[in-house]
Each structure stands twice: as C-alpha cells, then as structure tokens.
Amino acid sequence: MAFEGLAERLQATMSKIKGKGKVNEADVKEMAREVRLALLEADVNFKVVKQFVNRIKERAVGQEVMKSLTPGQQVIKVVNEELTELMGKEESKLAVADKAPTVIMMVGLQGSGKTTTAAKLANHLRKEKNRNPMLVAADVYRPAAIDQLETLGKQLDMPVFSKGTEANPVDIVREGVEQAKAENHDYVLLDTAGRLHVDEALMDELQQMGDAVQPHEVLLVVDAMTGQDAVNVAEQFNDQLPVSGVVLTKLDGDTRGGAALSIRAVTDQPIKFAGMGEKIDQLEAFHPERMASRILGMGDMLSLIEKAQTNVDEERAKELEKKMRNADLTFEDFLEQLEQVKSMGPMEDILSMMPGAGKMKGLKNMQVDEGQIDRIEAIVRSMTKAEKQDPKLMNASRKRRIAKGSGTSVQDVNKLLKQFEDMKKMMKQMSSMGGGKKKGKGGMQLPFMR
Ligand SMILES: Nc1nc2c(ncn2[C@@H]2O[C@H](COP(=O)(O)OP(=O)(O)OP(=O)(O)O)[C@@H](O)[C@H]2O)c(=O)[nH]1
Numbered sequence: 001m002a003f004e005g006l007a008e009r010l011q012a013t014m015s016k017i018k019g020k021g022k023v024n025e026a027d028v029k030e031m032a033r034e035v036r037l038a039l040l041e042a043d044v045n046f047k048v049v050k051q052f053v054n055r056i057k058e059r060a061v062g063q064e065v066m067k068s069l070t071p072g073q074q075v076i077k078v079v080n081e082e083l084t085e086l087m088g089k090e091e092s093k094l095a096v097a098d099k100a101p102t103v104i105m106m107v108g109l110q111g112s113g114k115t116t117t118a119a120k121l122a123n124h125l126r127k128e129k130n131r132n133p134m135l136v137a138a139d140v141y142r143p144a145a146i147d148q149l150e151t152l153g154k155q156l157d158m159p160v161f162s163k164g165t166e167a168n169p170v171d172i173v174r175e176g177v178e179q180a181k182a183e184n185h186d187y188v189l190l191d192t193a194g195r196l197h198v199d200e201a202l203m204d205e206l207q208q209m210g211d212a213v214q215p216h217e218v219l220l221v222v223d224a225m226t227g228q229d230a231v232n233v234a235e236q237f238n239d240q241l242p243v244s245g246v247v248l249t250k251l252d253g254d255t256r257g258g259a260a261l262s263i264r265a266v267t268d269q270p271i272k273f274a275g276m277g278e279k280i281d282q283l284e285a286f287h288p289e290r291m292a293s294r295i296l297g298m299g300d301m302l303s304l305i306e307k308a309q310t311n312v313d314e315e316r317a318k319e320l321e322k323k324m325r326n327a328d329l330t331f332e333d334f335l336e337q338l339e340q341v342k343s344m345g346p347m348e349d350i351l352s353m354m355p356g357a358g359k360m361k362g363l364k365n366m367q368v369d370e371g372q373i374d375r376i377e378a379i380v381r382s383m384t385k386a387e388k389q390d391p392k393l394m395n396a397s398r399k400r401r402i403a404k405g406s407g408t409s410v411q412d413v414n415k416l417l418k419q420f421e422d423m424k425k426m427m428k429q430m431s432s433m434g435g436g437k438k439k440g441k442g443g444m445q446l447p448f449m450r
Contacts, residue, residue, distance in 0.1 A: 002224065002251045002252065002253065002254070002255045002256075002257060002260075003042070003255070003256070003257040003260075003294070003295050004254075005041065005042060005256060006038055006039070006041070006042040006256060006257045006295060007294070007295045007296070007297060009034070009037075009038035009041070010035065010038050010079070010295060010296055011296060011297045012034075013031055013034040013035060013038065014075075014076050014079065014296060016031070017031050017072045017075050017076070018072045018073060018076060019072055020071060020072035021070075021071070021072070022071060023060070023065060023066070023071040023072060023075060025061055028057060028060040028061050028075070029057075031056075031060070031075065032053050032056060032057045032060070035052075035053060035056065035079065036049055036053045039052065039053075039261065041256070042256040042257040042258050042261065043227040043228055043256045043257070043258030043259075044257070044258045044261045044262050045228065045231055045258070045262035045265070045266055047266075048086070048261065048262045048265045048266065051265070052082060052086060055082050056075075056078055056079055056082050059078045059082070060075050060078055064078075065078065069317055069318060069321075076296065079296065080292050080293065080296055081292075083261075083288075083291075083292035083295060083296070084288045084289045084291075084292040085288075086261055086264065086265060086288075087260065087261065087264055087271065087286075087288035087291055087292065088264045088270045088271060088286075088288045089288055089289075090287075090288060090289065091285055091286065091287050091288070092245060092270030092271070092272050092286075093272075093285075094125075094217060094245075094272060095216040095217040095244065096216075097216045100181075100184075100185070100186040100187075101134075101177070101180045101181060101185050101186050101187055101188045102186065102187050102188070102216045102217065103177055103188050103190070103213050103214070103215040103216050103217070104121070104187065104188070104189045104190065104215060104216065104217045104218075104219055105173075105190045105192060105206075105209065105210060105213070105215040105217070105218045105219070106118050106121075106189065106190060106191055106192060106219050106221055106247075107192055107194075107206055107218060107219070107220055107221070107237060107241060107243070108194055108220055108221035108222060108233075108237070109194045109195060109196065109197070109198070109222075109223075109233055110142065110194035110195055110196055111194070111223065112194060112221045112222055112223045112249060113221055113223060113247075113249035113250065113275055114139070114191055114192070114194060114221045115139065115145050115148050115149050115152070115191050116148075116152070116249070116275070116278070117219075117221050117247050117249060117273075117275060117283065118135055118149065118189045118190075118191040119135065119149065119152035119153070119155075119156065119158075119280060120275065120280055120281070120282070120283035121133075121189060121219075121247075121273065121283060122134075122135055122156065122158055122187070122189050123156055123158075123280050123281060123283075124273075124281075124283050125187050126156075126158070127281075131186050131187050132184070132185050132186050132187070133158065133185060133186070133187035133188065133189060134158070134159045134160075134161060134176075134179070134180045134183065134185040134187070134188050134189070135149055135152075135153055135158060135159070135160045135161070135188075135189050135191065136160070136161045136162070136172065136173060136176030136177070136180075136188060136189065136190045136191065137149040137150065137160055137161065137162035137172070137191055138169045138172040138173050138176070138190055138191060138192050138193070138209065139169075139191050139192060139193040139194070140164075140165045140166075140167065140169050140172070140193060141165075141193040141194075141195075142193065142194070143165060145191065145193070146162050146164065146165060149162070149191055150162060152280070155280065156280065159183070159185075161175070161176040161179055161180070163175070169192065169193065169205060169209060170205070170208045170209050170212050173190050173192075173209045173212060173213050174212045174213060176188060176190065177190075177213045190209070190213070190215070192206060192209060193205070198233060198236040198237065198240075203240045203241065206241055207240070207241065210241065210242065216244075217244050217245060218241055218242055218243050218244050218245075219243075219244070219245050219246070219247050219272065219273075220234055220237050220238070220241075220243045220245070220246050220247070220269070221246075221247045221249060222234055222246060222247070222248060222249070222259065222263070223249050223250050224248045224249060224250050224251045224253070224255040224259045224260060224274075224275075225250045225253050225254070225255050226259070227255070227256060227258040227259055228258055228259070228262070230248075230259040230263070231258070231259055231262045231263055231266050231267075234246060234263050234266065234267050234269070235266055235267055238267040238268075238269060243267070243269055244269070245269055245270050245271070245272040246263055246264075246267070246269050246270065246271045246272065247271075247272060247273045247274070247275065247283075248260055248263070248271055248273075248274050248275065248286070249274075249275035250275055251274045251275060251276055252275070252276045252277045252282070257295070260274075260291070270286075271286045271288075272285070272286055273285060273286055274286045316336075320333055320336070320337065324427050325427065327424045327425070327427050327428040329423075329424060329427070330388055330389050330390075331380050331383060331387070331388035331389075331391060331420070332385075332388045332389065334380065334420065335377065335380045335381070335388070338373065338376065338377055338380075339377075342373065375406070375407075375408055375412065376416055378405075378406035378407060378408065379402060379403075379406045379408055379412065379413055379416055380416075381406070382401070382402045382405035382406040383402055387402075391417055391420065391421075394413075394417065396410075399413045399414065
C-alpha cells in the first residue's frame with residue numbers, strides 16, 4: 001500500500017503529541033524533527049520538506065495552538081492542513097470547454113501509464129459525468145500502443161480514432177478532433193507518444209500537436225513509483241509545455257509517497273487524478289484533504305475538531321473543566337454543556353466521526369436516544385435557579401412540580417438526579433486519580449446513553 005511507511009511514522013509522531021494538555025517549544029521541535037525525517041524517508045523533495053517543516057513549526061508555536069484547550073490535537077490539525085495544502089488544498093476538477101469538445105492531451109514518458117489512463121479517464125467521464133468521450137491514438141512510436149488503445153476502446157465500447165503508425169501524429173490529432181466535433185463528442189482524449197527520457201524531439205512534436213488542436217487540458221501522466229524521478233520529469237515537461245494538471249499512476253503500488261507530496265509544490269500544477277490499479281475503473285479524482293487524513297489515519301476527526309472549535313467558547317470551556325474536576329458542576333453548567341453538544345449536530349453523527357468508531361463494537365451498537373436528551377433538557381429547564389445550583393433542595397413536592405412542568409415522571413426526575421450525582425462522583429474520582437488523565441474502570445454512563 002502506498003504511503004504505508006510514511007503513514008506509520010507520522011501517526012506514531014502524532015500519537016505522542018495528541019494527548020498533551022500542554023505543548024512547549026521543545027515538544028514542537030521534536031515533532032518537527034520526526035516529521036522531517038519521515039518525509040525525507042518517503043522521498044519527498046528536500047526543499048519541499050524544509051519549507052513544510054518550517055511552516056508547521058511556525059504555526060505550532062503560534063497562538064492558535066498554544067492558547068487552545070487541546071494543543072496536542074491542534075498540532076495534528078496544523079500538520080493535516082499543511083499536508084493538504086502541500087497536495088493542492090482541494091480537488092482540482094477537469095476543464096470543461098465553453099464549446100464542445102473539450103480536448104485533453106495526455107503527455108508523459110513511456111510506460112508511465114498514458115494509454116491506460118486515457119482509457120480510464122474516458123470511462124470515468126462517461127460513467128461518473130455522463131459524458132460522451134472519444135479516444136485518439138496518436139502514439140505512433142510504440143507499435144503496440146495503438147492496438148492497446150483500440151482493445152481498450154472495444155472493451156469499453158467507445159470509439160477510438162486511429163490512422164495506424166505511418167501517419168504524422170500532428171495530422172492524427174487534428175483529424176481526430178475534427179471527427180470528434182463532427183460526431184458530437186463532448187470530450188476527446190489524445191494519447192500521445194512517450195520516450196524513455198525527456199528529449200527535444202519529443203517536446204517539439206508535442207508542442208506542434210498542441211499548436212494544432214489547442215487542448216483545454218494538458219495532463220501529464222507520471223508514475224508515482226519512480227519517486228523523485230517523477231518529480232524531475234514533471235518539472236521538465238512543465239517547463240516546456242503548457243501542462244495544466246498531473247495524473248499520478250500506480251499509487252496502489254508500494255510507493256513511498258514522495259511524488260504525490262512534492263509534485264504540486266515543485267511544479268505548481270494540481271494533481272487531478274490518481275491511478276489506483278491496472279483495471280479500467282481504478283482511477284480516482286484526487287482529493288488532497290482525504291489523502292492527508294488517510295496518511296495521518298484520522299478518520300473524520302478534523303471535522304469534529306472544527307465543529308467543536310466553532311461551537312465552544314474556549315475560556316468558558318476551561319472554566320467548566322475546572323468545575324468538573326472539583327466536582328462542583330451545577331445543573332446550569334450541565335444544561336450549557338448539553339446545548340453545546342447538541343449544537344454540534346446529532347449525537348450519532350458526532351460519534352461516527354471519531355476515528356476507529358466503525359471498528360469499535362460497543363460504539364456501533366450503542367444507540368443514542370435523542371428524545372432522551374430533550375427530556376433531560378426539559379427536566380433541567382423546569383428547575384428553579386436555586387434548584388439548579390443546589391439539587392439537594394429538591395424534595396418530593398418540588399420533584400412533582402418539575403415532572404409536571406417537563407412532561408415527565410417523578411421517576412425520571414429521580415433518575416436524572418441520581419445520574420448527575422454519580423457523574424460528579426466519577427469526575428471527582430477521576431481527578432483524584434491524576435488530573436483527570438486516567439480513566440475509571442467501568443467508564444461513565446452518560447444520562448443520554450441507553
Ligand atoms: N498498478 C498499476 N498499474 C498501472 C496503473 N496505470 C497504468 N498501469 C500499468 O502500467 C503499465 C504501462 O502503462 P501504459 O498505459 O501502457 O503506459 P504508456 O505510458 O501508455 O506507455 P507508452 O505508450 O509506451 O508511452 C501497464 O502495464 C499498465 O497496466 C496504475 O494506476 N496502477
């Protein structure tokens with residue numbers, strides 16, 4: 001699997017910093033050193049590594065992390081954001097011409113996967129985007145390339161324009177595009193010739209082909225397995241041709257990840273697609289943010305952190321945490337917390353965003369009763385201010401009043417009061433066991449869990 005080594009190393013580094021309640025400069029330095037080594041080992045371009053590490057260091061000692069309630073997690077968020085940025089921030093979509101057909105020219109070295117990718121892309125356009133593409137076989141140098149594309153075309157039941165190996169490739173693409181227009185195809189994909197190395201003759205010919213058909217998109221196909229070579233090749237192509245995007249092939253292989261992480265920074269071209277296998281449907285739109293989360297093994301933890309961040313006032317959260325530790329949480333505080341949790345969305349969604357949640361049997365089967373949360377809220381809201389501050393005030397008649405006011409029973413009120421006391425006791429125990437860091441054996445049963 002691609003990125004395996006990198007993912008393992010980065011995840012180990014992140015897990016060291018994750019739970020830290022405080023992060024100092026020495027922690028950041030150590031984390032940055034480990035990230036640097038992991039990236040170099042993954043064959044990421046050294047200049048890219050240097051810039052990347054400087055960025056995360058700068059941000060990790062900045063306000064956003066140090067002032068945060070969860071600095072360890074914020075560091076991970078920074079690393080994730082920077083990894084995403086490094087790979088291009090967000091998905092970069094394929095061009096669509098104002099006037100059909102959109103002409104896409106595939107370029108790259110021999111064996112990079114051009115022919116296969118042209119067919120995969122045509123298939124993707126038809127299946128995912130409901131398009132009607134046509135393929136043009138203009139690789140006249142490798143004798144089998146035209147046959148290969150024609151075979152793929154047959155397999156897909158898709159037209160392939162070809163004129164054999166004797167014709168001039170510039171004429172082939174010109175006529176191919178004309179035919180696509182005449183037959184009302186909305187996309188036309190040109191498979192061009194590769195060489196073993198970048199040479200002048202290749203570049204000249206590709207330039208002439210480009211001049212002849214004015215492609216809307218020049219997609220450079222590079223083999224991710226070749227690591228830094230792929231980056232060098234990309235740089236050379238990009239210097240000489242109007243490249244508009246990159247397709248990284250063989251990302252399913254044993255690649256260390258260097259190409260994926262360096263190409264964008266070195267060429268300033270977005271990675272648009274990734275080849276994930278030899279089969280025709282194994283091409284994926286490249287999503288930098290998902291790739292980054294995958295490398296960091298994060299599930300959708302980021303959205304969760306983000307949600308928490310937008311919904312929680314940090315100073316107030318710190319106050320509440322202190323109150324919990326001292327076990328002097330009141331029903332007013334409890335209500336406030338309940339509202340915060342509710343504002344983050346349905347409980348089940350929140351739980352499902354936690355990494356590994358799918359694997360945890362207990363969580364999978366746990367049912368959250370949203371109605372129960374509403375009932376609890378109603379009970380608490382039916383208490384007077386004094387009762388919220390001091391639950392001991394609640395005698396039998398007050399409980400009857402609260403039950404009536406909240407549309408529940410005295411039994412429900414009693415149950416909540418008991419759970420609230422248990423929760424406070426548990427918190428006290430936890431904090432006396434060491435700053436709230438260690439967990440109690442049985443785990444806490446929150447009032448809204450069944
Ligand atoms: N595992 C894997 N193999 C791939 C992928 N993309 C292409 N290949 C394989 O890579 C080899 C070369 O692919 P081609 O499409 O023939 O390469 P090309 O760039 O067209 O080569 P030339 O026509 O000689 O320039 C083939 O065996 C493909 O099956 C991919 O994403 N994953």
